Amino acid sequence: MFQVGNVDVRFVRNSAVVSRKIAEETLIVPIRGGVGDLDSIFSLNPLGSDLWALLESGASQSTMADWVVERYEVMREQAIADIRDFLNDLEGAGLVKAHQEVGIGS
Numbered sequence: 001m002f003q004v005g006n007v008d009v010r011f012v013r014n015s016a017v018v019s020r021k022i023a024e025e026t027l028i029v030p031i032r033g034g035v036g037d038l039d040s041i042f043s044l045n046p047l048g049s050d051l052w053a054l055l056e057s058g059a060s061q062s063t064m065a066d067w068v069v070e071r072y073e074v075m076r077e078q079a080i081a082d083i084r085d086f087l088n089d090l091e092g093a094g095l096v097k098a099h100q101e102v103g104i105g106s
Contacts, residue, residue: 010060011087011096019052026052028095042093047072051086055096061087 013019019028026049028042044052047068054064065079072079090096 010058010099011055011091012058012099013052013055014095014097017095021049025049028052030094042095048086051083 014030016031017028018031019026024046026044028044030040050067051064054067059067061080061083064083065076068074068079068083069076074082087096091098
């Protein structure tokens with residue numbers, strides 16, 4: 001799991017999953033042994049689908065929270081907490097992983 005105070009941690013999608021958007025939902029299928037694991041299909045609602053798309057562009061948790069606040073009636077602190085829970089769930093399911101960027105002087 002990522003640091004609670006760091007809202008700029010970036011997550012990357014696991015390369016061992018495939019996803020397809022169907023209507024307003026996104027279906028995610030883990031690939032195991034070269035085959036889709038149909039017993040482990042994940043379904044994301046419209047907001048989860050949008051956040052999944054933002055992950056593809058490399059958005060940080062902070063950027064995703066800004067995006068949610070612009071589109072929904074929610075306080076930024078609540079958006080951050082909800083996105084943190086969402087990302088923790090995805091990470092726990094092996095669908096994403098935290099990407100630690102090492103800056104100059106680190």
